[in-house]
Amino acid sequence: MEFANAGIRAVLKFSFVKGKSAGETFSEINGVLGDGILSLRTAEEWFRRFRAGENDTMDKPAGGRPVTTNTDQIMENIELDRQVTSRDIAEEIGVSHQTVFNHL
Numbered sequence: 001m002e003f004a005n006a007g008i009r010a011v012l013k014f015s016f017v018k019g020k021s022a023g024e025t026f027s028e029i030n031g032v033l034g035d036g037i038l039s040l041r042t043a044e045e046w047f048r049r050f051r052a053g054e055n056d057t058m059d060k061p062a063g064g065r066p067v068t069t070n071t072d073q074i075m076e077n078i079e080l081d082r083q084v085t086s087r088d089i090a091e092e093i094g095v096s097h098q099t100v101f102n103h104l
Contacts, residue, residue, distance in 0.1 A: 008038055009057035012046045022047040074103050 008029065015025035026043040030036070070093070077089045086104060090097040 003033060003037065006058050008033075009046060012038075012043060013050060013055075013057050016047055016050045071103050074100055078104075 011029060012025055015028070020028075022043040023040065025047075026038055026040045029038045029043075073093050074089055077084055077092065086100040087097050090100045093100075
């Protein structure tokens with residue numbers, strides 16, 4: 001049985017609101033869902049966040065630079081012309097040659 005992180009965090013939040021400790025919640029979740037589903041350190045971290053006023057249990061968006069290269073567009077160019085060079089594709093779709101090369 002697989003559980004999403006957001007679902008486990010919702011159970012953590014529920015237990016926090018009920019006044020249970022992180023250790024009690026850790027034991028209860030692992031007892032019901034199986035050992036290894038949740039670490040004590042993770043439970044303690046979420047309880048710390050809840051005490052600090054954080055209420056959101058969903059994942060935050062990943063940081064870093066967003067992906068801008070359309071891999072489908074690269075593959076489409078290759079399917080249309082098997083002899084096309086990676087430099088030609090890069091020029092056509094407006095990315096660097098290295099970007100096309102990395103996706104191949």
